[in-house]
Amino acid sequence: MDVPVLWQLAKLLVSIGVVLGLSIIAERVSTRVAGLLSGYPLGTAIALFFIGLELSPEFAADSAVHTLAGFTATLALGGGYLLGARRDGLVGVLRGTATGLAAWLATSLVLTSIPFTRISGTLTTLVAIVVFTWLYRRVPDVKASPKGGFSWPALALRAGLAAGIIFLITGLAHVMPAAWTGVMAAFPVTMYPFLVILHLTQGAAPVATVIKHYPAGLGSLVCYALVVSLTYATLGLWPGTLLGFAAATAWLLAWTRAQQWWQQRALDRARS
Known part of the structure; x- marks a missing residue:
């Protein structure tokens, strides 16, 4: 099937915009927030x-079923990047x-050989989230320093990596x-270019912080893929996408509120 030029241009512009947004958040807000948002359905939503x-x-709906398990391969990519x-x-x-x-490739080879359902794919990734969160528990939080990375070479790198993937x-x-x-739709389309840019401009420590907090934000991606797998074939692309983002946002807000409650509880215990 020949893909219209307009669709190709849309893919390019959306990919660039998302990666630039993550970079701004990391440099101007915090790497922790950027790590959480890296788990938001950005690249996966574009791809699906x-x-x-x-x-x-x-x-796309059938593919999204396998995307649910494919996030485990994404977690493996983050872990491998952190080690290397x-x-x-x-x-x-x-x-x-x-x-x-x-x-990522080794994990993907295993995942694609298994006939996942929505339930088994979701459970696989949920277990992986728990495992990687535990493995990253001693990784220190390092804030990226603001450097304003809007040079033409940086822009070209962001555009090339994100759009190319x-x-x-x-x-x-x-x-x-x-x-x-x-x-493949679970591949970290926006996170990987973001990691490369952050690594080149600010070093390995802030990158480790982003990877550390990535599993916590992955729940929103799971919610998105689950909703898309259920709605694309019945409701269509636009309604399914909107419902997927609504579910992902609701999960991310609930997760953030739960983290705030847990931190406040720990603080109260320390004071008592």
Whole structure:
């Protein structure tokens, strides 16, 4: 199927805008918040929406079932990147990318061989969230310093990485089965370019903070993929996307409120 130029341009602009937004949040607000928002359905929403637009809502819905389990591979990518990216600069980025992609591919090969349902796919990722959250418990929180990274080279890097990954995923969807398409849709389209940019400009420590808090925000992605898998084929792309974002936002707000309550409770205990 020939994809209209307008759709291709839309993918490019949306991808660039999302990555730029995450970078601004990390530099001007906090890496912790950026890590949580990296788990918001940004790249996955872009990928599944355009897969549904270019192929069919039914195919995108079937793919979203495998996306539910595919987030486990995304967590593996983050863990692999964290293990390899111990050094600052380009060397750290290359090593982190190599170990992260290797972990993602190995996990994806396992996931695509399993006939997941919505329930089993969701449970798989929920277990992975708990495991990785525990593994990251001793990673220190390091705030990124504001540096205003809006140079033309930085903009080109953001555009190239984010748009390139989106185009690759949606392009491969035309020739790949739903299982692989779904797992690829779970790839951290916005988070990975963001990690590379943050790593190059501010070093490995803030990157580790983003990865540490990524599992906590992943629940919103699970909610989004679950709703999309149920609504794309019946309600269509736009209603399904809106309902997916509503569910993801509700989960993220509930999670944030629960964290605030837990922190206040811990503070009250410390004072008593």
